[in-house]
Amino acid sequence: MTNLHPVRVSERIPVAEDVVALELRHPDGRPLPAWSPGAHVDVLLSPGLTRQYSLCGDPRDRSVWRIAVRLQPGGRGGSQHVHDRLSASDVIEVSEPRNHFELLPAARYLFIAGGIGITPILPMLGAAREAGARWELHYAGRTAASMPFREQLLTDYGSRVTLYPEDERGRIDLDLLIGMNPPDTMIYCCGPSGMLEAVEACCAWWPGRRLHVERFTPVERDSAADDREFEVELARSGRTLRVPADRSILEAVEEAGVGVLSSCREGTCGTCETTVLEGRVDHRDSLLTADERAANDTIFLCVSRAADNRLVIDL
Template sequence: MTVQSPARTDALVYRAPLQVLAKKDASDCVTELELVDPSGEVLPAWKPGAHLEIHLPSGLSRQYSLCSSPTDSGSYRLGILKDPNSRGGSQEVHEKIEAGDILEVTGPRNHFPLVESAEYHFIAAGIGITPMIPMMEEAERNGKDWKLTYMGRSRTSMAFWSELADKYPGKVDIRPDDECGFPDLAALTGTPREGVKIYACGPEGLLRALESLTAESWPAGTLHLERFAPKPVVAAAKTSFTVKLALSGIDIEVPEDRNIVEVAEEAGAPVIFSCMEGTCGTCETRIISGQADHRDSILSDEEKESNEMMMICVSRSACDVLELEI
């Protein structure tokens, strides 16, 4: 089954039940799931950086990066951290999901695409390794110059490290904190230069440090990030505003204590959403006119500046009237 997706993602998004073919430990805190179509059908194609949304039996929905090979059309692999601060999703996967179970999934969607570059430096910490695995495969297949810096609490906590070190000898730098301490990011990234893309995923502290480092001396557009939690945002005070839903022919008033998704859904508009935190990209919507007050953790500074798209679960309007393609 397919459903229409927002404009910036693929035109169609697959939604169907998949079966857990296998479940095993990838580290002392990460479980690995392999998902297949129960009838043996080929799965939709995807590109590095894509994620799946898993709809769990409890009713919770969570997004997890695909860490299998994009060339494998028969199965999807996910690595899922048992987060001590979990709101229940990862705990349910670890404790209740078993091989043979059927899970409803939506996707793949991709808001972290691998853009063209002569050279890549992949930087991962903890479960942030998952989106990097297919990216490294793609870079290797295309003959690109690349390397991985993989950090974590200890080797026992770091999923897939041995697999990656064996597959890419000389290109993978494994840096457990208990062996190496916290890294000097300036030394690891080296001299600022053109022609390099830095891809990073991991805890907020690491990502903020890389943002600060690259903003000072690296060319604009060097750093590409994926966040698993909302980025702290310093935004203007919330005010009420009007949204014109162009395709639905409806005008809605969004008060200061509510968001566009909630009000549009109540008005009967066909909105698609999931995380309600500005991290999954499901609700991405095209702006026809007006200026958005961007509060998401997905769009780059350049994309926000272009004012073409917005995440309507958290972002608001910076003007009195905003017109959207809904």
């Protein structure tokens, strides 16, 4: 299980319409674990209520972590809890940072963000500037008032940032924007699924490993996928479990009483990532790249399955 750290909510800051930023500090003032741009943490809001949020502060300042949460009426309850029940001075537990959206070295970056998708991008901008790279940000939202950190972005980065409030100037012309960039540009995009799908379509011809996206919702899976029963061996626990066709590995492990930290249960957050020791994985997550899948050394227990009859995992 991922190590957990107590943190105190030191400040709540409205940063857009229905978006609040939380400043999190260690209750004893100790430094928090290091992290890199693109990282996120699991936040244990209450028993049985864990949600993941991108770190959007300054990685150089280990005295504080910052996250931002948009209120989602009709959601699964996490954002409602943050907005209605989590107060300054409250102490909660937060996981070690994990990063499946790491900023890779490049001479030129194109950052594209939609709404709350600005959060993992925000610290990347500072890192790109420090590295001396050329970069630009194109940031879309429903309205200017709904776009978190828009004033901070314009103040800090000026003309490198272009805002697209949809009610004022429509949507980003992604074909034109991406087409204007040379093929050595590294593209990072985070936002709603429609934006990600459009960017991926525009980049179908883009050189491999140049497009990086982070998703808040899972990629649609093939409903005809083979959901056979298989066996999973828990190497550290010394137990072997049968995973029925209609159950996930995570569910089977939980029913056996083995503790695994989890959150989204749809292959988008990475909380239940576990090392694979033997066997081939049928990867069904929305996180791993093609190369990472081919390495066959990790699995997300909530959605992925065995490609054969047996897996051995490090639990």
